[in-house]
Amino acid sequence: MKHIKLLLLSLFMLIAILIGCSRIGVFKEIKEEPKKIAFISMKQGGQLWGNVKNGARMAHEETQCLVDFYAPIEETDSFSQIKYLEQAASGDFDAIIIAPSDLTLLSTTVQKVQRRGAKVLQIYNETIAYDGFEQFKMMTDFTPVGDSIANFLIEKSGNNPIHVLLVGSLLHTSAGSQTELSIKQRFKDNSNIKFETIYCFGDKERAEDLVVEKLKKNESINFIIALDETSSDGIIDAIHSTDSHNAKIIAWGNSLNNIEGLEDGYVDAIVAINGFGLGYRSIYAALDLIDGKAIPSTPLDFAIVTKDTFLEDRNQRLLFPQLL
Numbered sequence: 001m002k003h004i005k006l007l008l009l010s011l012f013m014l015i016a017i018l019i020g021c022s023r024i025g026v027f028k029e030i031k032e033e034p035k036k037i038a039f040i041s042m043k044q045g046g047q048l049w050g051n052v053k054n055g056a057r058m059a060h061e062e063t064q065c066l067v068d069f070y071a072p073i074e075e076t077d078s079f080s081q082i083k084y085l086e087q088a089a090s091g092d093f094d095a096i097i098i099a100p101s102d103l104t105l106l107s108t109t110v111q112k113v114q115r116r117g118a119k120v121l122q123i124y125n126e127t128i129a130y131d132g133f134e135q136f137k138m139m140t141d142f143t144p145v146g147d148s149i150a151n152f153l154i155e156k157s158g159n160n161p162i163h164v165l166l167v168g169s170l171l172h173t174s175a176g177s178q179t180e181l182s183i184k185q186r187f188k189d190n191s192n193i194k195f196e197t198i199y200c201f202g203d204k205e206r207a208e209d210l211v212v213e214k215l216k217k218n219e220s221i222n223f224i225i226a227l228d229e230t231s232s233d234g235i236i237d238a239i240h241s242t243d244s245h246n247a248k249i250i251a252w253g254n255s256l257n258n259i260e261g262l263e264d265g266y267v268d269a270i271v272a273i274n275g276f277g278l279g280y281r282s283i284y285a286a287l288d289l290i291d292g293k294a295i296p297s298t299p300l301d302f303a304i305v306t307k308d309t310f311l312e313d314r315n316q317r318l319l320f321p322q323l324l
Contacts, residue, residue, distance in 0.1 A: 035065045037286050038088035040098040042125075043075040046229050047255045048275045051321050052099075052124075055279030063287060068093075075169065075230065076202035078102040082109050085120075089113035095286040099124040102172045110135075119289045123282045125174045138285050139278050139300040142175045145271060146182025148304045149250060152269055153183075153193075153223060156248055162193040163220040165247070167211060167235055168227040169202050176227040183225070194220075200234055207234020208241065215245045226252040226271075233257065239266055250304075254319045262307055274301035276321035 039056055041049045053069060060067045070088070072080035078101045086109060088096045096118060100106040107127035114120050119136070126140040153162060166183075168176045180197065187193045198214065200207035211234060215221060224247045226232035232252040239249060239261075248268040251258040261267030278301070285295050305315045 035063075035094045035287060035290055036092060037065055037067045037283065038084070038091070038093045038096045039067050039069045039282075040081055040084045040088070040096065041069070041071040042081075042099050042101045043077075044071045044073055046075075046253075048229055048253050048273060049099075051254075051275030052279035052282075054322065055276035055281075056097075056283050057279075058276075059280045059283030063283065065283065065287065067283065072101075074202050075101055078105045082106060085109050085113060089116060089118040089120075093118075094290045095119040095121060097121045097123060097282050097286050100127050100173075101125065101170060103127050103174045103177070104172055119286070121282060121286050121289055121295065123278055127174075136289055136295050138282055138295060138298055140174060141300060142178040143182040144300065145302055146179040147186065148302075149179070149225060149271070150183045150186035152250065152304055154186075156268070157222070159192075160222075161220070162187075162223060163218065164193065164195050164223045164225060165211070165214055165218075165221050166195060166197040166225050166227060167207055167231040168197065168199050169207070169230040170228070171199055171201075173228070179227055196221075200231055202230055204230050204234040204237065207231050208237040211235055211238035212242050215242055215247070221245070221247050223248050223250070225250045229253040229255065236261055236267070254321075259319060262305070262310060265307070268306065270305045270319070272303050272305045272315065272318040274318055274321070277301050 041052060043049060056067055070084040081098065081101055085096065085098060098120060100122060103126065107130060110120055110127050111133050122135060122137040123139055126135060126137050129135050166180055170176065184195060198210045200210060207230065211224065224235055226235050229252055235249060236251065236257045249266065250269045250271065251261060251267045252271045254270065254272050258267055258270050262270055281298055289295060303315050303318055305319065309315055
């Protein structure tokens with residue numbers, strides 16, 4: 001009888017150990033369930049957003065988090081971004097990354113879903129923070145870009161009068177607004193410079209037509225500056241369609257057209273944004289946000305690339321992130 005009791009006791013202890021191990025295994029499995037992130041960009045196409053997504057994909061592979069990508073076909077479609085944002089906030093995502101295409105239209109929705117508990121990280125562009133509403137954002141300060149463009153204008157113009165044509169796609173993006181404002185701030189007390197701004201509303205053909213029209217009417221225009229990729233494409237097309245201009249061109253982004261233009265001499269500088277790094281770092285920042293950690297204060301990584309600086313290692317990495 002004593003041996004039977006000892007055997008039963010040993011069997012009971014073995015069962016208890018196995019059950020305990022099973023519970024630990026279940027707990028471990030639950031604890032290590034991957035985080036899920038919704039990534040909402042401004043549009044489906046474009047070199048910049050392709051680089052951003054590639055960077056996010058690399059970070060997703062490193063961290064084993066799950067990332068679902070959403071984007072409207074056209075960058076002017078802010079209402080689709082609002083729909084994606086609301087759907088993601090109502091789903092089972094742990095965080096949402098968004099590059100808002102309108103600083104006013106998306107502001108109310110961002111605040112509404114954050115108040116409901118959604119963790120929203122804004123990248124590239126940011127919305128207005130009404131009443132001091134706390135925003136989580138990364139690489140949304142484009143003031144240094146405007147400052148660098150202003151330096152280029154000063155360097156290339158000498159003491160000659162400056163007539164600048166700024167070309168933007170969307171009226172209400174923080175990136176375009178901050179860039180334009182910081183350029184103008186540098187020349188606010190200079191009567192020797194004139195600015196004009198036109199918008200193509202997401203249509204590169206419209207940008208081309210507007211630039212051609214402006215060049216025909218204003219021979220004094222000696223600088224044309226793109227504030228985004230769509231406008232940059234239109235400017236390049238306009239330059240190809242007219243020979244009667246002496247304006248220096250500052251393109252935006254690392255598209256093949258821009259790089260070829262720089263090499264061939266009809267583009268004088270490129271605003272090269274590190275889209276790959278933006279997408280990559282945004283995933284890690286979103287994971288920090290999920291864990292309740294502070295979002296790192298990461299400045300926008302960019303450079304004004306000219307033909308003289310084209311072959312510098314850092315600029316090559318900005319222009320060809322898919323190769324280097």
